[in-house]
Amino acid sequence: MIPALPDRLTADVFAVLADGVKKRFGLVDALAGATLTVPTGAVYLLAGSNGAGKTTLLKTLIGLVRPDAGSVRVLEREPDRDAVAIRARTGFCPDDVVHFGRRLPLSGLLAYHAGHYPSWDGQYAARLSAAFGLSLLRPCHTLSRSEIRRSSLVMALAHRPPLLLLDEPLAGLDPLMRDEVLGILSDHLAQFETTLLVAAHEASELAPLVSHVGVLRAGRFLLQTPLPELRESLRRYQVQLPASWSADPLLSAQVLHRIEAERELEWTLWGDEPQFIAAFEAAGAAVRSVSRLSLDDSIRVVLRGTRPAPDA
Amino acid sequence: MASFINRVDPHDVRPLYAQIMDEVRRGIAIGTLEPDAALPSTRQLARQLRINHLTVQQAYAELEREGLVYFRRGLGTFIVAAVLAEPQRKVLARAVARRALRDAYRHGLTSQDLREAIQAEAGRRDAVKPPPGDARRR
Numbered sequence: 484m485i486p487a488l489p490d491r492l493t494a495d496v497f498a499v500l501a502d503g504v505k506k507r508f509g510l511v512d513a514l515a516g517a518t519l520t521v522p523t524g525a526v527y528l529l530a531g532s533n534g535a536g537k538t539t540l541l542k543t544l545i546g547l548v549r550p551d552a553g554s555v556r557v558l559e560r561e562p563d564r565d566a567v568a569i570r571a572r573t574g575f576c577p578d579d580v581v582h583f584g585r586r587l588p589l590s591g592l593l594a595y596h597a598g599h600y601p602s603w604d605g606q607y608a609a610r611l612s613a614a615f616g617l618s619l620l621r622p623c624h625t626l627s628r629s630e631i632r633r634s635s636l637v638m639a640l641a642h643r644p645p646l647l648l649l650d651e652p653l654a655g656l657d658p659l660m661r662d663e664v665l666g667i668l669s670d671h672l673a674q675f676e677t678t679l680l681v682a683a684h685e686a687s688e689l690a691p692l693v694s695h696v697g698v699l700r701a702g703r704f705l706l707q708t709p710l711p712e713l714r715e716s717l718r719r720y721q722v723q724l725p726a727s728w729s730a731d732p733l734l735s736a737q738v739l740h741r742i743e744a745e746r747e748l749e750w751t752l753w754g755d756e757p758q759f760i761a762a763f764e765a766a767g768a769a770v771r772s773v774s775r776l777s778l779d780d781s782i783r784v785v786l787r788g789t790r791p792a793p794d795a
Numbered sequence: 796m797a798s799f800i801n802r803v804d805p806h807d808v809r810p811l812y813a814q815i816m817d818e819v820r821r822g823i824a825i826g827t828l829e830p831d832a833a834l835p836s837t838r839q840l841a842r843q844l845r846i847n848h849l850t851v852q853q854a855y856a857e858l859e860r861e862g863l864v865y866f867r868r869g870l871g872t873f874i875v876a877a878v879l880a881e882p883q884r885k886v887l888a889r890a891v892a893r894r895a896l897r898d899a900y901r902h903g904l905t906s907q908d909l910r911e912a913i914q915a916e917a918g919r920r921d922a923v924k925p926p927p928g929d930a931r932r933r
Contacts, residue, residue, distance in 0.1 A: 526847055665845040673838035673848035690805045691846040714810065721901065772901035777806055 485789050486737045486753050488706045492695065494522035497556075498646050498678035499544060504553035506539055506702075513539040514550065515702035521680050526672065526692050529682040530782045531699035537682040538578055540699070541648050544680075545570050558646055571600065574639030576632070578650035578682075589626065589634060590619035593641075600642035608641035614667055616660070629655050636664065640671055649681045653688060661688060668692060690778040698785045706785050710778075717781050719751045719774045720759060725767035733762050739788025751776070751784050798835060799828055803844050808894060811846055815854035817887065819863060823874065824884040830876035834864065 499521035506514040514536045521527045529537050542548040544557050546566025555562050557569050585592065593612075597603040612619060615633040626634065632655055639647060652668075653661045665688060672679065672692070683689055686696075697707040708716075717739070724746045737759075740751035752759055760770050776784065800818040803811050822828030834840075837855065841848035855872050858864045863883075864872050899909040 524849075662845070666842050669845050669848065670838060670842040673841045687805070688845075691803065691811060691844070691850070694847060694849065711810070771903065772897065774901075775808060 486739055488753055488785065488789065489708050489712075490704045490706055491518060492520040492522065492697075492707045492709075494520055496523040497521060498523045498525075498558060499680060500556045501540070501543065502554045504540070504543055504550045504555060506536075506543065506548060506550050508539075512702050514543070514553075516553070517699065517702055517704060519697060519704065520707070521678060522695065523678050524676065525695045526679045526681070527695040527697065528686060528689055528693045528778075529680060529697055529699060530684065530686055532684060532786065535699040536702040537684075537699055538650055539702075541575075541650055541680070541682055544648060545573055545575055572644050572646060574642065574644040574647045574649075576635040576639040576647075576649045576652050578654065585623045588620050588622055589617060592623050592634070593619070593638065596638050597641070600644075602644075603642045605641075607643070608637055611637045611640055611667065614663060629657070629660070632656060633660070633664075636667075640667070643671075643675045643677075645677060647677055647679045647681075649679065651683055652681060653683065653685070665689070665692070686778045686782055693778065696778065696782070698782055700786060700789075705789050713778075713781055714775055716755075717751065717753050717776055717784070718756055719749060719776060720763070720770055721747070721749050721772045721774075722763055723747055723769045723771055728766055728768060731762040731766055734759060740784045751788065798843070800840075800844070803846060808897075811850045812854040812857065815840075815851065816858055817890065819854075819858055819874075820883045820887050823863065823878055824880050824887060826880060828874050830874055830878070832874045833870075834872040834874070836871055 497520050499519060501517060501519040504514050504517045504519075505512070517536060517540055519529075519540065529540070531537055539548055543550050543555055544562060546562035546569065549563070558572055560569050562569055587595075589612075593608055597605065597608070609619075612634075615637065617630060617633055617637070621630075632652070636649070636652060639649065653664060656664065668679070669692060671677065679692075681689060681693075686693070693710055695707070695709050696713060698705045719740075726746075734750070734752065737752045737754045738750050739753060742749040756773060760773070763770050799822040800815060803814045805811070807814055809817065819828065819834070822832075828834075834855070835843065837848050837851045840846075840851045844851075855864060855866075859866060859872075863875055863878050865875055866872055895909060895913075896906060899906065
């Protein structure tokens with residue numbers, strides 16, 4: 484049985500609302516009915532394995548990918564019709580390498596980029612570049628992958644857009660630079676009213692920034708939830724069993740992960756803790772401990788635990 | 796400006812805002828946060844700890860509700876003068892005890908086991924001489 488998880492978010496004010504978005508590339512369904520809500524002001528972590536559809540979903544939001552079906556609203560506009568207006572108010576840091584084959588110096592690329600954004604802050608761009616250890620005189624075609632990532636971050640942030648879409652912003656950066664980027668992001672979010680949608684398959688370093696998480700698999704959301712609700716609802720129960728025991732269906736329906744030994748089990752359950760403890764105790768079992776999971780573990784457990792059994 | 800906290804731990808059982816609150820209590824309890832001491836701004840602390848600024852806001856707001864800090868518009872957040880160190884030590888001690896108990900139960904121990912072990916360990920430490928207060932940071 485697959486546990487029922489909340490796979491939709493509701494919000495009165497949202498920066499992004501995608502409903503039932505589908506996109507097929509050849510034989511592959513990159514998005515298979517993805518429904519995404521990003522509340523205004525949220526730091527939303529878009530999690531999922533490689534190939535889950537994270538990048539495709541981000542690209543549909545700014546009109547770089549046109550969905551086969553479904554509707555998308557970003558900053559009160561539709562990328563189908565107003566992609567230019569949306570892009571002007573969005574900072575996008577792509578995971579793939581674009582526009583960097585040119586021989587002009589990085590400063591020239593930034594100046595070209597700035598021309599598209601009335602709110603571009605040249606001083607801020609210079610500060611960010613310095614913090615990210617970028618040399619503005621370097622010709623673009625000589626930049627390493629890591630330097631390209633850092634330059635893309637400068638270009639995403641320096642016009643202080645109300646919406647930031649960052650695709651794997653920490654990938655390929657060394658630990659010191661990742662820490663620097665996290666510091667800049669915390670500072671940026673505290674300073675400017677920003678909604679951040681960040682796609683990453685590693686959650687641990689971003690976790691302290693995150694307010695909402697969505698777990699995507701095969702183009703569809705398994706889970707979407709505010710972080711406090713995740714902390715409340717997803718817990719690991721260590722339980723001692725009586726000699727004979729049968730699990731309440733209430734419990735077995737909500738198991739995402741199970742480790743079982745003789746007379747002892749460790750189940751990861753989604754739902755109401757007091758209710759689960761009562762159900763264990765009613766069956767004669769003793770709950771020895773209840774613990775929370777890290778964000779990384781939570782995502783892993785959701786990705787594994789919602790997989791249908793192979794013989795099902 | 797008193798920086799009362801060096802890091803938060805995302806793996807801790809306490810949510811991040813609660814960790815910040817506990818560090819303020821600790822600062823008051825050991826005297827590093829004196830009456831009217833200014834706390835870092837939301838932005839400064841968010842940047843320093845690489846956390847969401849709303850988490851800092853939440854911690855400060857809860858601390859204000861508990862009467863430990865006050866806000867001055869445009870100036871920042873400050874420790875309330877009338878806050879006594881002693882009760883804060885008690886609040887902190889209770890929280891540490893709760894976590895230790897939970898850990899003990901997880902290992903199949905009773906509160907009695909834990910009490911005895913703490914007394915035995917504390918006895919050994921006291922013989923070596925405990926550090927006075929907690930002047931040093933972790």
